[in-house]
Amino acid sequence: MEWIACVLADNPQANVNTLIAIPYNPYEPKPYSRWTMAGMLDLEYELKVANEFWDFLGGDGAYNHLLDIFERIGIELRPEIDDYFSRHNSLYK
Numbered sequence: 001m002e003w004i005a006c007v008l009a010d011n012p013q014a015n016v017n018t019l020i021a022i023p024y025n026p027y028e029p030k031p032y033s034r035w036t037m038a039g040m041l042d043l044e045y046e047l048k049v050a051n052e053f054w055d056f057l058g059g060d061g062a063y064n065h066l067l068d069i070f071e072r073i074g075i076e077l078r079p080e081i082d083d084y085f086s087r088h089n090s091l092y093k
Contacts, residue, residue: 018046025050 004016020041025032032049041047048056051063058065074081 020047021053022049023053
């Protein structure tokens, strides 16, 4: 609400749209389906999940590009990641 107020204070004629964004879908490959969303939002216009969100921000294909980056970095840093978790193993049991 504060951001909208700032934009409209600067330009009262601005066309401002708001939405809820969820950067990833933990239910993938199934659709995002939290019961808390049922009836609360106009899902077509007020919610963007995973690929819808990232492609909205970065254009078509942005989400898949991000997934590729995360995969490449994960492979490259795998030894460091494994080392970190092995040193903190007791925290994750």
